[in-house]
């Protein structure tokens with residue numbers, strides 16, 4: 159039973175990755191600061207944090223790339239037991255197509271046909287592994303799909319090759335009856351200088367060119383649009399409008415910096431609030447995956463605080479969103495701003511010969527229209543007061 163409004167429960171559908179809570183604190187300049195944990199130990203740590211719904215993995219987070227079959231079986235057995243003891247599910251799985259040197263120049267978009275085929279083969283095996291644990295969302299993040307110099311790859315061919323791979327894997331999904339929905343995750347850069355399909359919108363357009371667009375959606379990540387200095391909330395809104403928000407990665411990130419993967423809510427209070435409000439207002443039902451890691455300074459105990467804090471921040475912002483939606487002064491201002499006009503709305507809703515003529519003949523009073531008040535300063539200040547807890 160939740161002890162207060164901010165205590166998470168599995169109904170919130172919060173998830174973590176083996177690679178997030180298990181992150182050992184390595185960065186490009188320094189060695190790990192925390193001891194490595196086994197998959198079962200990571201599941202136990204998520205269990206200690208309490209209230210999560212599930213744990214996601216890349217194939218090689220669970221089974222090392224060179225493991226023997228016997229080793230793989232032993233790991234799976236321990237992992238399954240840990241899931242059971244902590245009452246956690248595996249809702250999402252994905253493939254590591256970025257760590258091994260074979261993927262140094264990409265996976266599905268590599269210039270080498272053998273690497274491209276191996277990437278599809280590895281994804282097929284990884285889909286089998288995810289299915290063994292009941293995953294129904296399959297994330298594809300093409301971290302190595304890109305270039306440092308465009309002398310090296312044909313970008314149009316890269317799109318075609320990526321499409322070929324996704325089409326193949328959709329057919330495989332159908333053939334095997336896995337029942338996955340794929341969720342494509344965009345990122346502008348890191349680890350490549352430039353990654354193809356840099357933002358969520360790039361994938362939304364790409365999906366419509368696939369053989370099975372209904373099987374494919376997006377997995378936007380807060381930090382990724384933020385790295386490019388873009389408004390994440392708007393990208394998620396477009397995905398929702400397209401009915402393509404299959405999964406979401408929550409974390410935080412100072413705009414235009416290196417890939418920080420901070421704890422959700424730790425930096426961008428206002429954007430995190432509007433994102434949470436968007437997910438609530440549009441009744442998003444999917445998992446909310448915290449794709450982040452604890453600060454490099456944190457020890458194992460502080461990692462638990464990181465996991466708890468991620469969920470708590472969402473719950474706090476969720477309560478604030480409800481407060482915003484029930485705040486009389488705020489709602490009054492929103493009603494002033496959103497001006498309905500049923501006559502004009504009917505006219506512009508659908509093009510007909512009549513609506514065309516009526517609209518062309520309509521006499522607009524431009525000056526009066528421009529003079530209508532838009533008290534946005536007042537509204538934004540009320541939002542600030544609400545977020546800061548003085549309202």
Ligand code: GLT
Nearest residue numbers: 252253297299343379407449
């Ligand atoms: C990696 C990346 C994430 C992706 C993960 C899925 S792996 O941690 O930074 O954004 O979601 O492959």
Ligand code: MN
Nearest residue numbers: 379381417419
């Ligand atoms: Mn990231």
Ligand code: MN
Nearest residue numbers: 343379407449
């Ligand atoms: Mn991510």
